[in-house]
Amino acid sequence: MNYQQIACDVDGSLMVVTLNRPDKLNAYTGTMGAEIADAFQRADEDDGVRAIMVTGAGRAFCAGADVSGGASSFDTSGSHGAGVFASAGQRSGRFVEAIFNCRKPSIAAINGAAVGVGITMTLPMDIRIASRGAKIGFIFARRGLVPEAGSAWFLPKLVGLPQSLRWCLSGRTFDADEALQGGLVSEVVEPDALLERARQIAHEMTAETSAVSIALTRQMLWRFAGAPDPFELLAIDKPMSVERGGHADVREGVQSFIEKRKPAFPGKVSQDMPSQYPWWPVED
Numbered sequence: 334m335n336y337q338q339i340a341c342d343v344d345g346s347l348m349v350v351t352l353n354r355p356d357k358l359n360a361y362t363g364t365m366g367a368e369i370a371d372a373f374q375r376a377d378e379d380d381g382v383r384a385i386m387v388t389g390a391g392r393a394f395c396a397g398a399d400v401s402g403g404a405s406s407f408d409t410s411g412s413h414g415a416g417v418f419a420s421a422g423q424r425s426g427r428f429v430e431a432i433f434n435c436r437k438p439s440i441a442a443i444n445g446a447a448v449g450v451g452i453t454m455t456l457p458m459d460i461r462i463a464s465r466g467a468k469i470g471f472i473f474a475r476r477g478l479v480p481e482a483g484s485a486w487f488l489p490k491l492v493g494l495p496q497s498l499r500w501c502l503s504g505r506t507f508d509a510d511e512a513l514q515g516g517l518v519s520e521v522v523e524p525d526a527l528l529e530r531a532r533q534i535a536h537e538m539t540a541e542t543s544a545v546s547i548a549l550t551r552q553m554l555w556r557f558a559g560a561p562d563p564f565e566l567l568a569i570d571k572p573m574s575v576e577r578g579g580h581a582d583v584r585e586g587v588q589s590f591i592e593k594r595k596p597a598f599p600g601k602v603s604q605d606m607p608s609q610y611p612w613w614p615v616e617d
Contacts, residue, residue, distance in 0.1 A: 336353075336368045336371075336372075337364060337368070338352070338353055338354055338362060338364050338365040338368055339351060339352055339353050339365060339368045339369060339372065340353045340390070341368075341372045341375075343379075343381070343382060346381060346382060346383035346384065346539060347382070347383070347384050347385070347386060347532065347535050348372065348375075348376045348379075348382045348384070348385045348386070348437075349385075349386050349388070350369065350372045350373075350385060350386070350387045350388075351387075351388055351389065351390050352365065352387070352388070352389040352390060352394065352395050353390045354390070355389075355390040355391030355392075355393075356391075357396075357399060358391070358392070358393035358395070358396035358445075358446060359389045359390060359391070359393050359394065359395045359396065359451070360395065360396055360397060360398060360399035361395055361397065361398045361399060361449075361450045361451065361454070362398075362399050366427065366428045366454075367428075369387075369428040369431070369432075369454070370427060370428040370430070370431035370432075371431075372385075373385065373428070373431040373432050373435045373439075374431050374435075376435060376437050377431075377434070377435045377436050377437060377602075378603065380544070380601045380602060380603050382437055383437060383535075383538075383539035383544060383547075384437055384438050384439065384440065384535040384538055384539050385435070385437055385438070385439040385440070386439070386440045386441075386442055386528075386531045386532070386535060387439065387440070387441050387442065387454075387455070387458065388441075388442040388443075388444050388527075388528060388531070389443075389444050389445060391445075392444075392445045392446075393444070393445040393446040393447075393451075394441075394443045394444050394445050394446060394447040394451055394467065395446070395447055395448075395450065395451030395452075395454065396446045396447075396448055396451055397448040397449030397450055397451050397472070398449055398450050428454060428482075429454075429457055429482050429483050432454075432457040432458060433457040433483075433555065436547075436548035436551075436552075436602045436606075437544075437547070437548070437602075438459045438460070438535075438538050438539075438547060438551055439457075439458040439459050439460075440458065440459065440460045440461075440462070440531045440534055440535055441455035441458045441460070441461040441462070442462055442464075442527050442528055442530075442531040443455065443461060443462065443463040443464065443467050443469070443509075443518065443527075444463075444464050444467065444524065444527055444528075445464065445466070445467055445468075446467065446468045446469075447463075447467060447468070447469050447470075448468070448469065448470040448472055448506065449470070449471070449472050449473065449476075450481065450482055452469050452470070452471065453471070453480065453481060453482040453483075453484035453487075453488075454482060456482070456483070456484055456487035456488060456491065457482075457483070457487060459551060460519055460534060461512075461517060461518045461519065462518055462519060462520040462521070462522060462527065462530060462531060462534070463509040463512060463513070463518045463520075463521050463522075463527075464509065464521070464522060464523065464524040464527045465509055465510075465521055465522065465523055465524065466508070466509065466524065467508070467509040467512075468506050468507070468508060468509075469506065469507055469508075469509070469511075469512050469517070470500075470504070470505060470506035470507065471484070471488070471500045471501045471504065472504045472505075472506065473501070473504060474501065474502060474503075474504040475504035475505075476504075480501055485497075485501075488500075488501070490558055490559060491516060491517060492515050492516045492517055493516070496515045496516070500515070509521045540595070541595055541596055542598075543582045543586065543596075543598040543600055544598065544600060544601065544602050545577075545580075545582060545598075545600040545601070545602055545605050545606060545607075546577075546582065546600075548602050548606065549573070549606070549607070549610065552610075552611075553566070553569075553570070556613065569609055569612050572609060573607050573609045573610075576607045576608060576609070577607060580600060580605065581599050581600065582598045582599065582600040582605070585597060585598055585599065586598070
């Protein structure tokens, strides 16, 4: 797919997705959403990619939806509003599902303003770090809208209900330090160190870990975080552990530990997922 509104590069085992409308502060459109979805699906299918980093070109991460259509920017009876909500592209998948279902971990490197969909698009990602000076806002109530992109589900899981209510009901913008205090981002770093720090985190997650284990672990954590009890999980994790116990990945993990060396896991996400995966209903 030839991208128009993002850039996508693979650097070693890291895919770098850059929101690429700097003259519009990377304002979101349906085209951008479809391109993000396509990039994450490509990463999911490529065994050479171990992690994804998402950032913005220029001085913003994403300043929200493109409102250049004026007061009717969200009215889908017009071409501009239809374009904001459209999901155009070869795969026509929505970016939330693509990010959430991706078997590779993702990091949002929030390099500037992240407002509205500009911040909600990061919630299905696994780690968020922000540059000092970044401004963030769940501003939907101030535009007559509601939280979108599944954010009313994701945000309370990440920061708790009281903090979610405070941010969403006020609709105000806040700085990176408040985002750190509230648990939305895990680190605040100087702007010129942001991308390097994101790369370091990606390396930490992938340098000595099994790609299959990472794929399974992130889905287990996300999907069972709100379960009312552990019993459905217990019905899955034991047989999965038993099956994985006979895999070459586990033999390598134990042998490398004994030999005090870095592991070289042979397992591939494309072909070595256990029989229990996926354990949730999958739509055709």
